[in-house]
Amino acid sequence: xxxxxxxxxxxxxxxxxxxxxxxxxxxxxxxxxxxxxxxxxxxxxxxxxxxxxxxxxxxxxxxxxxxxxxxxxxxxxxxxxxxxxxxxxxxxxxxxxxxxxxxxxxxxxxxxx
Amino acid sequence: xxxxxxxxxxxxxxxxxxxxxxxxxxxxxxxxxxxxxxxxxxxxxxxxxxxxxxxxxxxxxxxxxxxxxxxxxxxxxxxxxxxxxxxxxxxxxxxxxxxxxxxxxxxxxxxxxxxxxx
Numbered sequence: 001x002x003x004x005x006x007x008x009x010x011x012x013x014x015x016x017x018x019x020x021x022x023x024x025x026x027x028x029x030x031x032x033x034x035x036x037x038x039x040x041x042x043x044x045x046x047x048x049x050x051x052x053x054x055x056x057x058x059x060x061x062x063x064x065x066x067x068x069x070x071x072x073x074x075x076x077x078x079x080x081x082x083x084x085x086x087x088x089x090x091x092x093x094x095x096x097x098x099x100x101x102x103x104x105x106x107x108x109x110x111x112x113x
Numbered sequence: 114x115x116x117x118x119x120x121x122x123x124x125x126x127x128x129x130x131x132x133x134x135x136x137x138x139x140x141x142x143x144x145x146x147x148x149x150x151x152x153x154x155x156x157x158x159x160x161x162x163x164x165x166x167x168x169x170x171x172x173x174x175x176x177x178x179x180x181x182x183x184x185x186x187x188x189x190x191x192x193x194x195x196x197x198x199x200x201x202x203x204x205x206x207x208x209x210x211x212x213x214x215x216x217x218x219x220x221x222x223x224x225x226x227x228x229x230x231x
Contacts, residue, residue, distance in 0.1 A: 033218050043204060045157075045222035047115075091156065095218060099145065099210070103156045 002027045004094050006104035013082055014112050021077040021107045023092030029053075033095040034075045036066065039106070040088040051075060079109075087111045116140050117209050119223025126197055127231055134192045134226045136207030143209035146190040147220060148182060151204045163190055187211070197230045204228075 003026040013019045025034065036048040049059060051068050059066045063080045079086055092104040116139040126132050136146060145164050149157040163169035163184035171177050179201075181193040190209075194201055204227050208220035 035219075037222075042224065043206075043227070044224040045206065045208070047219060047221060050219055098162075099218070100147070100159060100162065101157075101220060105156050 002029075002094055002096050002102050004092055004102050004104035006090075006092055006107050008107045009105070010108040010110065012110040012112060015084055016081050018078060018080050019082050019109065019111075021079075021090050021092075021109065023075045023077065023104060025073050025075065025092070025094045027073075027094060027096075029097060034068070035093040035095065035101065036075075036077050037091045037093065038088045039091065045091070048077075082109075082111045084111050084113055115219075115221040117143075117207065117221045117223040119207050119226055121226060122224055123227045123229075125229045125231065128198050129196055132194045132197055132228060134194075134205055134207070134228075136190045136192070136209065136223050138188045138209040138211070138221075141209075142187040142211045143190070144187065144211035145209070146184055147208045147210075148180070148190075148192050149206045149208070151206060151225075153204075157206065160192075194228065197228070199230045202228055202230045 005024045032053045034051045038046045056068050065078045067076045087110055089106045089108045091106045093101040118137045118139055120135050124132055147162050148160045150160050151157050159172050160175045161169040161171045161182050163182050165184050165187050169182035184190040204225050206225040208222045210220045
């Protein structure tokens with residue numbers, strides 16, 4: 001079965017702290033894609049990153065970085081020097097063979113000023 | 114690029130009326146569109162997948178006659194909630210994928226429609 005687990009329901013940190021959001025996935029596919037989306041209070045889902053299963057290089061985009069570890073089936077997301085505008089619900093997702101997204105439950109991130 | 118427009122953003126209607134929600138890809142061809150429903154503080158629940166020019170594929174438990182989906186062109190899909198009732202109140206989100214924006218692998222989302230049925 002394919003499954004995405006985001007064990008952290010809610011995380012609260014003070015602005016400028018670094019924070020890591022965990023994502024663990026299960027799949028039998030050898031080729032797969034993993035995603036992170038951000039959902040701010042407005043509701044719109046914003047695409048952040050797509051990672052191919054063959055590419056285990058970590059990726060950095062500004063204050064955002066992603067750590068993909070096939071050995072532990074994890075795709076964790078780190079925000080460095082967090083800002084209030086980072087407050088949102090973050091979803092990790094796995095693309096199945098039907099091109100449908102298998103969603104994690106989401107992690108609500110609260111950044112306090 | 115990869116902009117998906119969804120309208121209306123908020124709709125309030127009386128029980129028994131039908132509501133149509135539009136989802137448009139503004140700068141790419143959406144060969145596939147998805148409709149989701151999201152309950153408060155929960156993840157997204159896929160309702161149906163539609164490919165341009167063909168009938169939508171509904172997920173188990175989703176009533177086809179209740180939630181009519183039309184994907185008539187490569188840039189437009191509509192979801193009609195027929196004879197809406199209070200239990201249909203929810204946040205409905207569409208997404209689209211297609212070339213050249215990542216092909217089938219990346220879904221870009223509309224802003225969502227909050228439906229309140231009185």
